[in-house]
Amino acid sequence: MTTDLFSKTPEREIFSVSQLNRQARQLLETHLPLLWVEGELSNVSIPSSGHWYFTLKDDQAQVRCCMFRNRNMLVRFKPQQGQHVLLRARVSLYEGRGDYQIIAEHMEEAGSGALQRAFDELKHKLSQEGLFNEAHKKALPSLPKHIGVITSPTGAAIHDVLSVLERRFPGIPVTVIPVAVQGKESAPQIVKAIDLANRAGLFDVLLLTRGGGSMEDLWSFNEEIVARAIFNSELPIVSAVGHEVDFTIADFVADLRAPTPSAAAELLVPDADDWLDKFIGFEVLLEEAMLRRLQQWQKHLLNLRQRLRHPRERLEQQSQRLDNLELRLKNHIKHLLSDFKNHIRQLEIRQQPHHPQVRLQQLRERVAAHHQRLQTAQHRLIERKQQALGETMRMLNTLNPLSTLERGYGLITDAHTKKVITSSNQVKIGTVINARVAQGEFVCRVESISK
Incomplete structure (x- = not known):
């Protein structure tokens, strides 16, 4: 009787090489988060696909790296052999060769000094050319007739600006000139918007603004083309970029720098309530002045009456006439003030249809329609691909040697x-x-x- 020595041995799980590499890649990508790596570039290769392949090394080790085209388009410099850089990357594994590598999502020159050096150099250059001199600053209108706001129509800054403008003086028309406020296309769009606003002939002041962010996020406002466009603008420009502690080249060139978008809106327009209070004060002052004048005339008439005792009837007529004039003047002042208040109310009613909420609702409806069309197109494409896959599977089954x-x-x-x-x-x-x-x-x- 023979005994099977392996009858109680558990079945072994055998991996193929591709399965092993796939599981190793999944473990690396799942258990290691997005991280920052610093090192020196070597073996830099840029094929026709536009992807970047290079090695990141220090004095003791090295690792292969890849940065795909859709990410390296955002890098502001071209990688060079021996350059010291800082990467934000995720750890992965190339299954085809079993090579451990990192996939770069963001690249910048090592240390925070690269952008700061570029900022300081441009600031010094433009300062030497006189672009920051107070002599070139243009005065802002005390009551703007039309305000142009150059910013992103979807950012938080425009909501703050419009909220403050509506609260302080809703009768002033505001036009938003939409631009990208960060990224590669941002600076050219800002320059184009400034030129368009100057040629339009509608505005008497411009506000260039966006919310806070990192130095890289605000870099569009540190571009030389933006600074020169602000300097060459015939319209006065108020700059309100980032938070109170953020300073950009645009802030130095602009005619006025505001610490925040909300503060810029408060600097641009007066408070309508203050104006109404001033009108009421003027009304009181005018009434008091007219009463004093009337009292002077009454005293003068009394003096004349004392000197001319006989024509009493005529003096009484003149006194009555002055009383009538006083009443008419008071009524006229009240009518004027009422007309001013009605005019302000009409301006408030006229600006309501142009409220950004109406425009936002229209844009939301357009986005929903485009989203529906996109889903319909996706379903049709998936159905076509499924049909083609079914045909291919039927052909493969026909040619499968196992069928024989x-x-x-x-x-x-x-x-x-x-x-x-x-x-x-x-x-x-x-x-x-x-x-x-x-x-x-x-x-x-x-x-x-x-x-």
């Missing part, structure tokens, strides 16, 4: 060389062969040969 085996045929191969046996001349008596059938395979030994 299922009809009773077998595939005979040499057990040692693994070559397919198609002739009796390829075997000898005693040759070990493998027979593959539709449901598995088995090993045979040649006992006889028939020609």
Whole structure:
């Protein structure tokens, strides 16, 4: 009786090389978060695909890196051999070769000094040219007739600006000139918007603004083309970029720098309530002045009455006339003040249809329509691809050699060389062969040969 020594041995799990590499890549990408790595560039390669391949090293180790085209388009410099850089990257593994590598999402020159050096150099250059001199600053209008706001229509800054303007003086029209406030296309769009606003002939002051962010996020406002566009603008420009502690080149060139977008809106327009209070004060002062004048005239008339005792009737008529004039003047002042208040109310009513909420609702409806169209197109594309895949699978099943085996045929191969046996001349008596059938395979030994 023979005993199977391996009958109680558990079945071993065997990986293919591709399975092993795939699981290793998944472990690396799952358990290591997005991280920062600093080192020196070497073996920099930029093929026609636009992707960047390079090695990041220090004095003790090195690692292969890749930065895809859609990410390296945002880098403001071209990588050079030996350059010291800082990467924000994720750890991965290239399955084809089993190479451990990192995928870069962001690249900048090592240290925070690169952008700061560029900022300081441009600031010094423009200062030497006189672009920051107070002599070139233009005065802002005390009551703007039309304000142009150059900013992102979806950012937080425009909401703060419009909220303050509506609260302080809702009768002043405001036009938003939409631009990108960060990224590669931001600076050219800002320059184009400033030129457009100057040529439009609608505005008497411009506000260039955006919310806070890192130095890289605000870099569009440190571009030389933006600074020169602000300096060459015929319209006065107020700059309100970032938070109170943020300073950009645009702030130095602009005619007035505000610490925040909300503060810029308060500097641009007066408070309507203050103006109404002033009108009320003027009304009181005018009434008091007229009363004093009337009292002077009454005293003068009394003096004349004392000097001219006989024409009393005429003096009484003049006194009555003055009383009538006083009443008419008071009524006229009240009518004027009422007209001013009605005019302000009409301005408030006229600006309501131009409220940004109405425009935002229209844009939301357009986005929803485009989203529906995109989903419909995706469903159609998926259906076409599924049909094509079904046709391909049917063709593959037709050509599948296993289908032939299922009809009773077998595939005979040499057990040692693994070559397919198609002739009796390829075997000898005693040759070990493998027979593959539709449901598995088995090993045979040649006992006889028939020609």
